[in-house]
Amino acid sequence: MRSAEMIDLWRGELCESRHAGHAVICDAHGVVEAWGRPAEVIYPRSSCKMIQALPLLESGAADAAGLTDRQLALACASHSGAALHVEAVDGWLTGLGLSEPDLRCGTHMPRDPAENRRLTCSDSAPCQLHNNCSGKHAGFLTLNRHLKGGPDYVEPDHPVQQAVKAAFEEVTGETSPGFGIDGCSAPNWACTVEGLARAMARFANPGPDRRGQAMRRLVDAMRSHPEMVAGEGRSCTGLMRAMGGAVAVKTGAEAVFVAILPEQGLGIALKITDGATRASEAAITALLIHLGVLDARDPTAQQLLDGPLANCRGRVTGALRRAPGFPT
Amino acid sequence: MRSAEMIDLWRGELCESRHAGHAVICDAHGVVEAWGRPAEVIYPRSSCKMIQALPLLESGAADAAGLTDRQLALACASHSGAALHVEAVDGWLTGLGLSEPDLRCGTHMPRDPAENRRLTCSDSAPCQLHNNCSGKHAGFLTLNRHLKGGPDYVEPDHPVQQAVKAAFEEVTGETSPGFGIDGCSAPNWACTVEGLARAMARFANPGPDRRGQAMRRLVDAMRSHPEMVAGEGRSCTGLMRAMGGAVAVKTGAEAVFVAILPEQGLGIALKITDGATRASEAAITALLIHLGVLDARDPTAQQLLDGPLANCRGRVTGALRRAPGFPT
Numbered sequence: 105m106r107s108a109e110m111i112d113l114w115r116g117e118l119c120e121s122r123h124a125g126h127a128v129i130c131d132a133h134g135v136v137e138a139w140g141r142p143a144e145v146i147y148p149r150s151s152c153k154m155i156q157a158l159p160l161l162e163s164g165a166a167d168a169a170g171l172t173d174r175q176l177a178l179a180c181a182s183h184s185g186a187a188l189h190v191e192a193v194d195g196w197l198t199g200l201g202l203s204e205p206d207l208r209c210g211t212h213m214p215r216d217p218a219e220n221r222r223l224t225c226s227d228s229a230p231c232q233l234h235n236n237c238s239g240k241h242a243g244f245l246t247l248n249r250h251l252k253g254g255p256d257y258v259e260p261d262h263p264v265q266q267a268v269k270a271a272f273e274e275v276t277g278e279t280s281p282g283f284g285i286d287g288c289s290a291p292n293w294a295c296t297v298e299g300l301a302r303a304m305a306r307f308a309n310p311g312p313d314r315r316g317q318a319m320r321r322l323v324d325a326m327r328s329h330p331e332m333v334a335g336e337g338r339s340c341t342g343l344m345r346a347m348g349g350a351v352a353v354k355t356g357a358e359a360v361f362v363a364i365l366p367e368q369g370l371g372i373a374l375k376i377t378d379g380a381t382r383a384s385e386a387a388i389t390a391l392l393i394h395l396g397v398l399d400a401r402d403p404t405a406q407q408l409l410d411g412p413l414a415n416c417r418g419r420v421t422g423a424l425r426r427a428p429g430f431p432t
Numbered sequence: 433m434r435s436a437e438m439i440d441l442w443r444g445e446l447c448e449s450r451h452a453g454h455a456v457i458c459d460a461h462g463v464v465e466a467w468g469r470p471a472e473v474i475y476p477r478s479s480c481k482m483i484q485a486l487p488l489l490e491s492g493a494a495d496a497a498g499l500t501d502r503q504l505a506l507a508c509a510s511h512s513g514a515a516l517h518v519e520a521v522d523g524w525l526t527g528l529g530l531s532e533p534d535l536r537c538g539t540h541m542p543r544d545p546a547e548n549r550r551l552t553c554s555d556s557a558p559c560q561l562h563n564n565c566s567g568k569h570a571g572f573l574t575l576n577r578h579l580k581g582g583p584d585y586v587e588p589d590h591p592v593q594q595a596v597k598a599a600f601e602e603v604t605g606e607t608s609p610g611f612g613i614d615g616c617s618a619p620n621w622a623c624t625v626e627g628l629a630r631a632m633a634r635f636a637n638p639g640p641d642r643r644g645q646a647m648r649r650l651v652d653a654m655r656s657h658p659e660m661v662a663g664e665g666r667s668c669t670g671l672m673r674a675m676g677g678a679v680a681v682k683t684g685a686e687a688v689f690v691a692i693l694p695e696q697g698l699g700i701a702l703k704i705t706d707g708a709t710r711a712s713e714a715a716i717t718a719l720l721i722h723l724g725v726l727d728a729r730d731p732t733a734q735q736l737l738d739g740p741l742a743n744c745r746g747r748v749t750g751a752l753r754r755a756p757g758f759p760t
Binding site: 116123145287 | 443446449473474537563609610611616617622687705743744745746747
């Protein structure tokens with residue numbers, strides 16, 4: 105099956121641009137609803153950070169290091185590099201007896217406007233703490249201390265990444281066909297959209313075992329600390345707040361989005377074929393409204409879907425809307 | 433016919449994201465080559481600024497105001513809001529006895545890093561001169577002085593916009609089905625991809641009449657002043673320099689791109705369905721290479737297509753590549 109039309113950008117009376125993709129909703133038993141091609145192979149990118157954090161908990165490394173839920177939320181985050189994120193990761197590393205040069209995520213300018221402005225106007229370069237993945241990497245370093253691995257913990261054959269791969273294949277229920285190198289240099293294992301949705305459904309239906317306990321704790325950490333998972337003005341933070349912490353959501357680069365709905369026992373995964381984040385944000389919003397867990401009138405929901413788009417003079421020019429037939 | 437696959441983003445061994453679209457190459461007699469659906473109706477957005485500038489020349493307004501080729505390039509520009517652009521538009525308005533508040537384009541932060549930084553770090557708001565369309569609007573104001581129209585020259589029924597509409601329908605050879613409001617508040621008339629390519633072919637094959645003279649002068653202005661049409665580091669400026677001024681190219685929002693090839697007598701228009709600029713830039717690069725006017729090894733060409741994409745640590749993660757069958 106081809107990709108399904110999901111989100112349209114309207115300007116005046118014309119649909120100006122169109123976004124298609126693949127989306128799957130799973131419960132504990134399998135696929136409940138799907139659009140496009142569930143078997144499409146994708147890189148989950150940052151949407152699978154809660155999977156990448158499983159070995160951190162299951163190994164006992166998180167408890168040995170005394171990690172808080174706030175730190176676990178940060179391990180699952182693509183944060184904005186705001187002061188609160190940078191300070192939290194810095195403190196985490198200090199607690200491990202490590203520091204910024206031990207990270208292997210590289211640098212990029214932070215999204216957070218205040219921190220971006222501070223760096224820009226003081227002619228300062230960002231450090232690795234600013235990297236949106238620095239919390240995930242602090243988690244990798246915590247696991248690495250436990251596993252006594254070498255310093256280059258992002259190499260695909262390193263014990264940390266091999267542990268991540270094993271957990272990833274177990275929760276997706278698939279043998280990964282391979283990996284790509286992510287923006288933060290960690291390997292990102294490929295899976296199908298259905299496999300990613302299946303994994304999210306497992307997070308939504310955690311068992312009493314060690315893995316289930318780890319899943320429950322990570323989901324609760326994300327839902328309790330939405331400001332740590334992304335940042336002010338970001339879709340993940342806004343959507344989790346809009347749903348009152350009932351649902352955990354996570355974006356990934358190139359237009360992946362997942363959601364974990366513990367009360368409904370459902371997991372969602374979607375990928376917009378062209379990689380446009382505006383469309384993955386609108387599509388997950390549409391699916392969360394469809395499932396009755398997000399109010400379509402919520403300001404964050406409106407901002408991501410159906411709300412008026414304004415131009416440089418504040419004139420309404422159009423809107424992002426559901427394509428016909430999506431999601432119903 | 434559906435849209436044609438054009439540009440793929442590869443990461444590792446997997447095609448991570450895909451971009452499809454519509455592209456047409458015309459000569460003076462009609463369609464030479466096409467991909468996707470030539471009859472697809474689109475908004476040309478800023479790609480049609482050389483069409484929007486035709487009444488400025490044909491009316492005699494440009495000569496009455498003594499406009500230079502540098503100013504005409506700016507009338508066709510989506511500029512970066514660098515100091516040279518802001519100063520040029522400011523001087524143009526002063527020459528008309530007008531000033532910034534007479535513009536109706538609104539404000540946005542400039543792309544130019546130095547000017548963006550200057551405004552950010554001095555807590556200054558951008559003015560309308562920074563708007564990437566301010567040169568087009570200075571052209572509208574020049575025409576408006578000639579036509580003795582009212583101050584709200586962006587209203588669709590204003591004589592300036594009616595003159596633009598007439599020129600647009602004549603050179604595309606189509607009756608426009610309607611307009612959308614552009615980012616700069618001017619009406620943007622819809623046409624087919626084929627109609628836009630036909631218009632570009634007319635610019636590439638200008639006749640001896642008043643219109644042909646206007647077309648030739650605008651194309652020469654763009655090719656002679658690539659730094660005014662966009663700015664340093666931008667695709668239009670880089671591609672025109674890479675082709676030694678032989679070809680005029682222009683981008684438009686939501687992934688439209690056009691090219692005018694006077695030596696070959698060809699015009700190109702393309703629209704990426706999803707609106708991704710990375711794909712429209714890669715696709716026009718592929719077509720210019722295909723037509724033998726751009727060296728695939730040129731650094732700008734490599735940056736836009738096929739060149740390695742690096743992550744936060746400088747590791748190569750993938751590349752934007754032609755989809756199978758595009759363009760050959």
